[in-house]
Amino acid sequence: MDSTGLTYTDRKVLVTAGAAGIGLAIATRFQELGAAVFVTDINEAAVESAQAAGFAAAVSDVSDEDQVRALMDTVAAELGGLDVLVNNAGIAGPTGPIETLDAAAWKTTFDVNIHGQFYCIKHALPMLRAAEDGAIVNLSSAAGRLGMAGRSPYSASKWAVVGLTKTLAIELGDDGIRVNAICPGAVNGPRINAVIEAKATMLGRPVAEVSDLYHRQSSLNRLVEASDIANMAVFLASGLARSVNGQAMAVDGNTEKLY
DSSP states (O other): OOTTSOOOTTOEEEEETOSSHHHHHHHHHHHHTTOEEEEEESOHHHHHHHHHTTOEEEEOOTTOHHHHHHHHHHHHHHHSSOSEEEEOOOOOOOOSOGGGOOHHHHHHHHIIIIIHHHHHHHHHHHHHHHSSSOEEEEEOOGGGTSOOTTOHHHHHHHHHHHHHHHHHHHHTGGGTOEEEEEEEOSBSSHHHHHHHHHHHHHHTOOHHHHHHHHHTSBTTOSOBOHHHHHHHHHHHTSGGGTTOOSOEEEESSSBOOOO
C-alpha cells in the first residue's frame, strides 16, 4: 500500500452491488486510482454494463451464502487475491409504522444489509489475511447512528453494521486488517427518490414537501452525491488512513435528524 497517497496500483478490490449507483461510483474511483476492481451485483443487466465498461464482474446475491462462497472463488481466480472488500450491497426495506410491517420484508432487509456483509467478510477473509494491508469498508447509513421513524428495519440493520464493524476491527487487528464503516446521508439518485415517495405515502403528505425535508435535513441543505461516498471509501482503504480503524465515518453534511 502507498502510505503517502491514494495510489492503488497492484491493489485488488471487490465492491458488492458495484454495478450501479453508489457501488459503481466507488468501483470507478478505485479503478481510476489504479486498482484491479471486481464488482458483483444481483442485477444481470447492470453486471453486463459494468463488464462493457471494463470491470471484472459477476451476478451474485450476497444474501445467499452459497452464492457468496462461489463469488469469492471467482474473485480469487480473476484477481489472484484481494486487498480491499467494500460491502456496499443494501436495500431500503419497507416503510411504515412497525405494526404494519410484513415479517418477511423485515427479514429480507436484514438478510441483505447485515447477513450479506457477514457472508462476504467470512469468505473473503482468507484472501484478506494473505494481503499485506487488508481493509474492509462496510456501508452503514446516517440511519445507523440516528433513529428514523417509519424505517425501523433499515435503521436497525444499519446500526447492526456499525456493531459488526467495531467488533471486527478488534477481532481482525492482529491480522493487520482494518475495518471501518461509512454512514452516508441521503444520497442523490433513484433510490432516495423511491424512499421519499414511500415516506410521503406513509405520512399522507405531498412528495415535493417530503423531498424538501430530505434536501434540508443536513446543515449543508443538500443531498450527498455518490462521489462523496466513493472518495471516503478510497480514503479509508488507503495508507492515508493506516491508523483509522473501527470507525463509523459520517458523510452526511452534518445530519442531526432523519425524516
